Amino acid sequence: MDFVFPNELNVTWTVMIVLYPYITGLVAGAFIVSSLYHVFGRYELKAVARFSLASAFVFLLFAPLPLVIHLGQPQRAFNIMITPNFTSAMAGFGFIYTAYLIVVVLEIWFVMRSSFIERAKGTGLISFFCRAILLFNLYEDEATQRADQKIAKFLAGLGIPMACLLHGYVGFLFGSLKANPWWSTPLMFVIFVFSAIVSGISVLIFHYLLVSRLNGWKIDQPCVRSMARYLWGFMIVAVSLELLELMSIAYKQTEEWEVLGMLIREKLFVSYVVLQYLVFSLVPFILLGINSLFTLRDRLANVMIWIAAMMLLVQVLLMRWNVVVGGQLVSKSMRGFTSYFPGVWEKEGLAVALVIFTLPFGILWLFHKIVPLFPDVEKYQD
Amino acid sequence: MTKVPEPGSYRHTIRLFLLLGAVLVIALVVRSLLVPDSFGVLGHFRLDAIEEARQSVLRHMEQDVCQDCHDDVVGLHAKDAHAKVSCETCHGPGAFHVAAEGEEGIHLPEGQRPCLVCHELILSRPGDFPQIIPEDHYRFVGVREFTTPCTACHDPHEPLFMDRDLRTARLHPLIHRCRDCHAGRFDETLARPEEHPPIFQCEYCHVQIAADFAQRPHRQVRCTTCHLFFRESDSSGRILRDADPRFCLLCHRDADFRSDEAPPSIEWPDHRDDMAETEGDLQKQCIDCHQDHIHPLKVKTAAVAGSGSEE
């Protein structure tokens, strides 16, 4: 059992393609939290509403970066918008991404207009920058603020299906490929959407608690507990769907099970069975479950929630890895496996991946310098 | 809450949406300008790509091109066992050689490797394909050094010195070798088990010849070594009774690479010239004189090897 087709020796979709759905997942999840506040009236999330919207925006900016790095001809990247082939799920990327980016940018404009106006009143480069963003119209009164809120709410509602589409199409991209037995399932779209939401909420919790702790801010406890409950709920759905998919192929045991079972038992045993499920799903499930069912002291609860959020961030990354790379390890001859581990310094290597993942946090910090993202600790209007 | 929400003022959004609209319009215009010219004519692709695919450089020619300059070699080649092997299979791509009218060379295979690539015994090869284990073959034909190139005996354009074109050779029912079904090594010491499915062996039909042959000096040589059989279908093929002296000389020509266990060897045509007593004798072939060493033959003329079946 060691034969792969000769062209399969090299893995085509590398860690960059693992990173791309991960980042769009963070976008989708962060946006959902923001919309929970703006559309569904979950007012306990007010503390992170603005921050989650900014997070969604910043991660969205970086989402195409791993793709462009991966492309063989990145200078032709716009071909997907010039001559899109709409039978291909990938062709949707250009339009969905652009439309969604416009929605998020518009929503930020309307949600944070008051803050931009305040920052624009002054001198210096940043003030000019804010004036330019406002299109040099600094007028505001109660009426405009009401209009802003209405439009923001509309955009937040419009953005929810778009966020689901932005991340779900990636799932469909994998799930619709009949040639690959590990990827081919109708559940893939839904699995990706729900695990995206999990990762988005996790990154918000992780980031919010970390930043608050580092800056000595008072943590909005109802907000954190609410997010933790949502996280627990979405996490249950996401992991259940993943397990359902696994159980389905393990039970049916059609022809491809011989090689997929070997994939799970041997090649992916550590990253899939041990890490993704036993460690990084089960433990957060318990931690978040305890917090959702019982009321613990704030400090203890925050520590448990923070650890759970961090572990779920890793879980979702592992899930992306196991799907993207795992699917390419199996040969289409059903007779063997290839292997892959990214180099550190190559073009599509670990160093570049690390930079792509950490840069957005830096940009968020810059964003916060321009417009305050945490209304609880600094003056805000929303 | 029963309070009617107060109306908002949207005037400050005009600039924004105008800008957005302008950007979208510009994007659409730019997009339509950037679509390649021949796109969408026959389908969702660039039609020019078809023409571009046709412009790739030719590297291989075709067999009849070689004939224009090398018709002597091609003529020999077309009549012998390698007739269906195109020139470029062994010599590599020839387009540049042809374009330079021979000024630029073509690959000339050397050594054993180019022959063994096809003719080395590999289990997965069809049993009816001529394959050898080099050491065994060299031992059998009496060559001392296993690195002696194949071309010391076999002309690659006339490897078997077939005395007639295969297409005119006699049809014959399928001859099986053990390897045809058993993809393992042919073991001559194995006795045929009783429940083995019936397969044709030469002695079933050619009883007397086989019995007689078993007492002659060539008895350890298989019938199909000299009676070359080429399979054509699942039930039949063509058989050759190769009487060209150069074929016999593949084993029996004296050379310095012969081993001590080699079959009896002679110089050619010295041997025939020495033995000739008349003018006609100079046209004789090995089988004309050496039937005792082989088996009784009916020959019409020296040049045409046998016709009609023997009993």
Next chain:
Amino acid sequence: MTVEFKNSRRQMLKLLAAGSGLLVFPIGSLVASERKPTADGKYIPYWAYAVDTTRCIGCCACMRACRDENDVPEGVFRTWVERYRVDRDGEVKVDVATGNDHVFEPVEGEVNRAFFVPKLCNHCAKSVCNQVCPVGAAFNTPDGVVLVDQAHCIGCGYCVQACPYGSRFINPDKHVADKCTFCYHRITQGMAPACVLTCPRDARLFGDLNDPKSRLNVLLRQRPYRLLKPEMGTHPECYYLGLDREVV
């Protein structure tokens, strides 16, 4: 070998000259996978391929010829030959001579059955690669060949993932998708693909399905054949004569 080709070459050249004129002008009613000649009567062949696995000896002359003819870089393959060994327990071992000189070394061992299977792009009539290319760089020509528009391809690799047969790859020199083209530059001039030309055993055959008298059509009527992974619904146009059940 090109026996079938030599006989109809002159006719083919004439028809192709007419057919290529046709390709320049829009004929919007033509569906790429249509096998019959077009409504205005100009003849377009429909190219297909057959592999006779009972005849292949695994010499890999085809692999070397393809690499020479099409400048295929080392480490990637437009065509290859698989060696199957089924041992007495029914266990199947498969390998490919991927080394630089593409030569199979004899391997010891007791086998029940063993054979060679040449593989190449199947030029599917309903190819998945065409469906998933986001920019329209993968397409079927009217004469039944699946090509890559290497000037338009962005190198995303989706087609490589989508091909059920492992026929596609990203060219490491050109950084775009690449695969067997049936030697389009040769067949449009009435020559045979390089692999068909150099196969010493007539194990690879090529011809026009639209011509009822072509050797390919005659062979497909006479001998049973199988397609690779027919359950994928890709309608491959590469017919495997005498294919064993172990081949995927």
